[in-house]
Amino acid sequence: MKLGVCYYPEHWSENNWETDAKEMHTAGISIVRIAEFAWAKMEPEEGKYTWDWLDRSVDTLASAGHQIVLCTPTAAPPAWMIEAHPDILPVDEDGRRRRFGSRRHYCPNNKTYHEYSKRIAEAMAKRYGNHSAVIGWQIDNEFGCYFARCYCDICTKEFQHWLQRKYASLDELNERWGTIFWSQTYDKWSQIEPYNLTVAEPNPSHVLDYYRFASDSWASYQQIQIDALRESIPSAQFVTHNIIASQTTIDYHDLARDLDFVAWDSYPTGYAEMGSQDIYAPDEQVPAYAHDTGDPLLIGFFHSLTRGLKQAPYWIMEQQTGAINWSLYNTGVRPGALRLWAWQAAASGAEATVFFRWKASRFGLEQHHAGLRNHDGSTDTGYDDLLTIKSERDKLDDFIAQPLQTDIGILLDYSTLWALEMQPHRKDFAYLKHLFVFYRACKALGLEPDIISPQADLSHYKILLAPSAFLADEALAQTLTDFTSQGGNLMLGARSGFKDLHNVVTEEPLPGALRDLAGARVAKWHALPPKVSYSLQSEIADFEPDVTFWAEALEPAAGTRSLANYSTAPFDGLAAITEKTHGNGKVIYCGIYPRLAQAVVLMRHLAASHAIPVLDIPSGLAVFQRGTKLLAMNFTEEPIAFSTKSGEYSISARNFTIITE
Structure with a gap:
């Protein structure tokens, strides 16, 4: 199991970099992810690149013994670009052009933005593709987060082209969509617009194809960057993307197809607070877990989903380390939570866990989002858990040495x-x-x-x-x-x-x-x-x-x-x-x-x-099997009794036991 951390050197004085890099290494970190939102610092004005700060950052991390994942910064196009090309900004379902000032503020079908994205990816690949410490690349960040479907004029035209490629004729489209209902028959491709802003509910066949088109748009946009990177980086360097597994606006099977592996961003307390209503039936009693451990069934579902995208191991590219800032209660996290999450991820097939983030941010939207260290550099609860995980690495690696059986x-x-x-x-x-x-x-x-x-x-x-x-x-x-x-x-x-x-x-x-x-x-x-x-x-x-x-x-x-x-x-x-x-x-x-x-x-x-052996798992316990060993994890506040063929066990609260059958 590899351990990493997300780091933002552009957020901190360069005087901190060497100390941070050494302390990361001491804590058991071997991988550092950087540069995902740094476009304005890489290219402060069009065509003018300032790589010196990033060169020094990469070299500083490498000198401390770290491997590096570089991110293309396309999730946050800079102000100069939007000022010159305001049509890059997306249009929402209500027909409003969104503004600059946050992130993910672009239309994936905008050809101008395609060129800018290709250019920055190529420039980064040429600059760092042969750096010995760079092991791989993350494209953009969290496709579908905040915004997934654009309704601008460019998307309208691209949707019409997409339909012409899919259907042999308008007659076929009219037949497949059943447009005779409510006299919606089309006689020109140009008459077909996005489904939004209709007076009553639109044709569900029309909507489904627009959803598919929007999803395909992200896969096509991602491919532009994959191709740009692959032209200059060695084959040994991977290319991935970090999905939000709970998001359902993009077909992640399509998005995953041309990636070397998939990564996802895991925030257990936030997903438990805000996601339970989306996945439990309304009349069900949601299981009671400790308030700061999240729901292991919900998180396990997303582990299985991400693993299933390529039927292969995957990464956690952002792992919660403490309180987050975007949920309902943003609960504090007590000792032991990160340890549970890391072990569950490894047992579920994750090859690496990259913690978000090294230090809590002093500015911007995420000022209340915890890191392994506090704003002043002092250690937070998550850091102590990281040291525990480091001390258990041999035991963890021994458990996951046997393959995960999925029948x-x-x-x-x-x-x-x-x-x-x-x-x-x-x-x-x-x-x-x-x-x-x-x-x-x-x-x-x-x-x-x-x-x-x-x-x-x-x-x-x-x-x-x-x-x-x-x-x-x-x-x-x-x-x-x-x-x-x-x-x-x-x-x-x-x-x-x-x-x-x-x-x-x-x-x-x-x-x-x-x-x-x-x-x-x-x-x-x-x-x-x-x-x-x-x-x-x-x-x-x-x-x-x-x-x-x-x-x-x-x-x-x-x-x-x-x-x-x-x-x-x-x-x-x-x-x-x-x-x-x-x-x-x-x-x-x-x-x-x-x-x-x-x-x-x-x-x-x-x-x-099929003669598949089963167990009786008590509520609150998550159990994983590797070979003859069981990992029994208790996410509640009380001990849980657990019986197997090898005996009776009591799994203490917020803890786990490895059982040999």
Whole structure:
């Protein structure tokens, strides 16, 4: 496990650099990330580069024994550029041109900005590409943060070009989008504008394509910088980007494709305070954890998502070190929290943890955002935790020496996420919430899933979960058919196959393109309001006998058996969950939106069919397995009892134990 830190030499007197560099090294830091927001200092006026300060900074860090990650500074274009080219500024969904004065203030389709971005990336690569201490590059910073979809005139034209590349003709577009509805038929490409500012809700097919276009715009913009860097840097230097894994406005599978690996920025207390409502169901009790450790299930979900983008190890490029400044309460962080986060990251497959930041900022937006050291240079709580992590490095490296076993894949499709976001039908039917129920069910049984694209390599998974395959076509059906034919077990969730890839409801009986694979027809479906439930009976042991939130009545085809039937009106006698043997594998269609306890029982049933061993993980505990060792982590304020085949254990509060099975 590599340890790093984010450092901003331009924020501090040069008199501090050497001391900072040496103290970082003493604390166990070996990687330093710099320059992500320093464009105005690198190029104070157009074409005039001032590299001397950055040269000295790189050399100072290198002399102290550090490896360096350099960032292209394109997340913060300087004032002189905006003054000369105000059309670089983005236009928001309300049609307002945003102003200079913060960060991420640019349109990703602006050709002028493309040239400036290419130029600074090329200049940096030529200057530092052969420096022996530079090991890699981070492009920009947190695509999608604050702003992801621009609605300017440039984007309008680029959207029209994007559509012309996608559709053979306007007739095809009109057919695919169903523009005959409300007389929206187009006879010129120039008539198609962004979906915003319509009087009533816009065509969901139009919106979905604009979301895809906006996401593609970021991937294309990133590629400009990848290409510019690759022309001058050696192949040994990596190129990455630091995503915000909780953001859903960009298809990160596309963004990750041409990166060497993916990094993400982890802020556990902020995500717990502000993200729980986005991922837990509204009627669920969010588990109780210590107020300053965050939610290990939520953070674990994002670890699995990031790992799944390339089905490979990843980095934490920004790891919270103390109080943050952008959440609801911005709680202080007590000793032990950073230690838990670092161990969880390593156990989840992170190869490096880069702490944000070395010193707390004295100015700008992040003055209340903690670092490893305080504004005056004195050590903060996170620094003491860093020393603890340093002392445990051998133990940590020994634990992660064995590979991470992931037998289960959970499908994440961003187009489906967007389609359900715009038409959830039932309040709070959210794609990530549905996925998260099954992720939590896996973790409750000690199983580690990858969260992956439908286009990912599925060959090594034994179980595949598709909780909401809402958009489906024959290609997806064939992919899933191949998976089950080769012995995999598949679970399809409620609302699967409802629409085609253009966000139009299928003409086929539900679940549409997936009906033959599922071996059942959705005869009826009901969204259930609060306090309404339908009763059922199940042959699966311990399955809670009622359905809330969403219910589908299934008619099994010949050869498909029912695992659960409704026992009262209005779906009396119809199936709720079915199972069909398909090739060497099985397909379960789960026509209900399960509560956590029901999802756990379903996962236990699926695991048993593949003889995958499971554990019973108490609430508040996060457990990871590497080889014969278990890492049991307690994120609560009280000891937790934990039983394994090797014995009974008590995991103390805000601590962990390594157990050998």
